[in-house]
Amino acid sequence: xxxxxxxxxxxxxxxxxxxxxxxxxxxxxxxxxxxxxxxxxxxxxxxxxxxxxxxxxxxxxxxxxxxxxxxxxxxxxxxxxxxxxxxxxxxxxxxxxxxxxxxxxxxxxxxxxxxxxxxxxxxxxxxxxxxxxxxxxxxxxxxxxxxxxxxxxxxxxxxxxxxxxxxxxxxxxxxxxxxxxxxxxxxxxxxxxxxxxxxxxxxxxxxxxxxxxxxxxxxxxxxxxxxxxxxxxxxxxxxxxxxxxxxxxxxxxxxxxxxxxxxxxx
Numbered sequence: 001x002x003x004x005x006x007x008x009x010x011x012x013x014x015x016x017x018x019x020x021x022x023x024x025x026x027x028x029x030x031x032x033x034x035x036x037x038x039x040x041x042x043x044x045x046x047x048x049x050x051x052x053x054x055x056x057x058x059x060x061x062x063x064x065x066x067x068x069x070x071x072x073x074x075x076x077x078x079x080x081x082x083x084x085x086x087x088x089x090x091x092x093x094x095x096x097x098x099x100x101x102x103x104x105x106x107x108x109x110x111x112x113x114x115x116x117x118x119x120x121x122x123x124x125x126x127x128x129x130x131x132x133x134x135x136x137x138x139x140x141x142x143x144x145x146x147x148x149x150x151x152x153x154x155x156x157x158x159x160x161x162x163x164x165x166x167x168x169x170x171x172x173x174x175x176x177x178x179x180x181x182x183x184x185x186x187x188x189x190x191x192x193x194x195x196x197x198x199x200x201x202x203x204x205x206x207x208x209x210x211x212x213x214x215x216x217x218x219x220x221x222x223x224x225x226x227x228x229x230x231x232x233x234x235x236x237x238x239x240x241x242x243x244x245x246x247x248x249x250x251x252x253x254x255x256x257x258x259x260x261x262x263x264x265x266x
Contacts, residue, residue: 013108021046024166024186025248026091030190032244037181044167044190048198054091055156058083059148062155080125083155088118095162095252098245102238117252124259128154128266153209154262157202158255161224164202165254166247167195169232173242183244199225213265228254 020043023032062079069078088096100113128151148156170187179187203221211218231252239246 002087002183011036014210019046020186021048021050022091023165024182024244025050025251029244032182037185040182040185041189043186044194044198047163047166048160049090051159052156054087055159058087058155058159059152061150062197063208073225075126077126079119080122084118084122084125088121091159092252093247099244099249099252102235102249124263127263128259147209154259157206157209158258160202160205161228161258162251162255163200164195165224165228165232165250167198168228169236169247169250170242171195172229172233173236173246176241178240180244181248183242186240186247203212210262210265217265220258220265221263224254224258227257230258 020035020040023035024040024043024047031195039254061083065079065082066076096114096117097110100110100117104110104113167190170190171192173187175187203225206221209219210220213220228250231253232246235246235249235253236242239249
């Protein structure tokens with residue numbers, strides 16, 4: 001039974017890591033180039049699903065780690081370390097490298113830029129903790145998961161904003177002859193209407209989750225929209241056109257903008 005469970009888990013992991021969304025975010029360039037471009041014609045949906053799943057996994061990892069280590073200092077060092085390490089080693093390792101290279105190039109300064117981005121990410125994760133108990137006591141226990149704690153809401157929404165930013169970048173920066181076939185298929189498979197519908201759902205979710213904040217809660221949605229639009233264009237120009245590195249850098253930049261906007265409204 002244990003052997004069968006292990007085999008099933010291995011097959012499940014193999015299936016997950018070969019989904020178009022995961023491959024766009026985390027796969028090696030060589031592996032991505034070997035894939036038929038047609039698989040990525042609806043890659044936008046897979047990217048959004050992968051982003052949502054990582055948001056949910058972040059919440060679970062944070063909660064489990066806090067329950068296990070019980071950091072009595074009130075500073076969630078272990079949850080931050082676990083979420084940061086797994087995120088950077090898995091789904092967003094290439095995003096960090098792409099944004100660092102976008103900022104300073106590929107010389108020796110890239111290491112410094114990576115360290116700065118990782119440090120910034122760690123500080124933001126430490127800052128999103130809930131200052132006061134904010135469980136939805138007015139809801140029955142079976143529905144409380146729909147209104148998670150404030151820090152969990154940020155963990156859930158940040159990856160989704162980043163995933164949507166990749167969709168938006170494909171609207172402002174169209175594929176060219178230099179664009180890889182996989183990225184061309186991804187960009188052409190998501191039109192303006194699709195990107196707009198996803199944005200509307202994301203704004204509704206964000207405003208709903210932060211409706212207890214002052215009117216400046218609107219900036220929590222407006223900031224990533226502006227950064228995704230402007231940053232996507234600038235990063236595509238920095239990379240000489242639409243490419244995977246520009247999309248990944250836009251993803252991470254938008255997540256940073258969202259978390260900073262949230263922290264500014266706390």
